[in-house]
Amino acid sequence: MTTLAFIEPDEPEEPKKPRKTQPKSKPKTTKRNVNGEGNIRQRPNGLYEGRAYVITTDGREVRKSVYGKTWEEVHQKLTKLQADTMSGKRVASSTQTVAEYLDYWLEEHARHRVRDTTFASYKWLITKYLIPLFGKKKLTTLRPNDVRRGLFQLQQVCQCCAQGKEKAREERAAVERKKREGRPARKNAKAIVGARCCALVPQVCCRSTVSDGTVRYLHRLLRAVLQDAVSEDEILTENIAKKIRLNHKYRPKFKAWSRAKATKFLEFIREDRLNALYAVALSLGLRRGEALGLGWSDVDLDNDLIRVNQALHRVDGALKLGDVKTDGSTRLIAVPKPLVSALRVHRAAQAQAQAGNSWQDGGYVFSTMIGTRSSRGT
Structure with missing residues (x-):
């Protein structure tokens, strides 16, 4: 006997809903920054960075960065940087120290x-x-x-300590002491002075600021x-x-001698070999270099005139004749009669000294005892 199985018909499939088609969006366009416009981004450390093109002092165009804690702060800096560039301001480019x-x-x-x-x-x-x-x-x-x-x-800092001045002075003194070892002491030998403060033991600071x-x-x-x-x-x-504005502390002004003090001083040094030098400085107001640079060719005692057109300077340890300080310092000065007399006496004394074999005639009005130039007139 045949058994018929009941087969349920397949459920009809639901019709598929048509997919909704989205309208195609326009491709995104990214704005490109014009050179010099700059851009701002946030760095991984949280700071903001703005970058813009600038012109360096040697004419190159480079990108420069500015930084800040907020977007607004960087935007302000970047705006100023761009404004400076537009106005023609250049950015330093040198790597020199x-x-x-x-x-x-x-x-x-x-x-x-x-x-x-x-x-x-x-x-x-x-x-x-x-x-x-x-x-x-x-x-x-x-x-x-x-x-x-x-x-x-x-x-604030003692320069003897900072620059090692006393150490160098003590080293030079040690060399001189070694040279004198085993030699008989000279009668008028000067004492060898070494360190006076920082290099002493125990150390004493002189506060030489x-x-x-x-x-x-x-x-x-x-x-x-x-x-x-x-x-x-x-x-x-x-x-x-x-x-930078420095604090300008009070500086006392120099007070010129009165006529009575100047006269008293000249009377006191009347017998000095260079009394005429002091008389010239006091009477004519010459700078020390101008007075020591005077030659007899610059002095006209017959017409009571002195021409100042050169000065004696010490440069790198050597004495050299050079120009006076300014163009206005070159001048022709009338010499008072008492000073003319003092210069005549000084020239006569110098003529007597020239009789010695060691005299080196340099033509200077005020020289050393052998006629050479001197920064002190001695």
């Missing part, structure tokens, strides 16, 4: 502008103070607070150097030394 530029400035700028004595002064100040203070810093990263702090440090006048001079010198870096060499965009 301050020491390298100071050396360059001495040879390329100062040497051709100033007298030898002024150049020697600049070189000494730069070597002793400016290079030790700021030499290792990049010229473009030198900030006003660096200069202010460095100059303040000079007035830099004076206010030297600090002001250093500030003026640095300001002149940085100004050339801005205007002449176009390495910097601003002179940061101009932003």
Whole structure:
């Protein structure tokens, strides 16, 4: 007997719903920043960075970054950077250190502008103070607070200790003592003086700090150097030394001698070999270098005149004749009668000294005892 199985018919499939087709969106377009417009992004450390193209002092176009804690802060900095670029302001590009530029400035700028004595002064100040203070810093990263702090440090730190002056003095004294070992003592031999403070044992500090006048001079010198870096060499965009204001302490003014004091002084040194030198300085107001640089060819005792057109200077340890301080310092001066008499007596005394075999006639009015030039007239 055959069993028929009931087979349920398959359920009819539900008709598939037509897929909703989304309208094709337009491809996203990214805005490209024009050169110089800049952009801002947040860095992984949380800070914001803005970047824009700027022009360097050597004419190159480079991208520069500015940073800040907020988007608004960076946007403000970036806007200022872009405005400076549009106005023609350039960004410093030099990688020189301050020491390298100071050396360059001495040879390329100062040497051709100033007298030898002024150049020697600049070189000494730069070597002793400016290079030790700021030499290792990049010229473009030198900030006003660096200069202010460095100059303040000079007035707080003993320079004997900082520069090892006493140690060098003691070393020189030790060499002299060794030379005298085994020799009989001379009657008028000078005592060998070595260290007087920092290099003593136990150590005694003399507190030899830099004076206010030297600090002001250093500030003026640095300001002149940085100004050339801005205007002449176009390495910097601003002179940061101009932003510094130093405390100008009271400086007592020099008080000139009265006529009575000057007369009393000249009476006291009447028998001195160089009494005429002091008389010239007091009567005519000549600088020491101008008086010591006078030659007899500059003195006209018949017409009571003295022409000042040169001066004696010490440069790098040697005495040299050079120009007077300014163009206005070259002058023709009338000589009073008492001074003419003093100069005649001085010339007669010098003529007697010329009779000696050791006399070296340099033609100087005020010379050493053998006729050579001298910074002290002795």
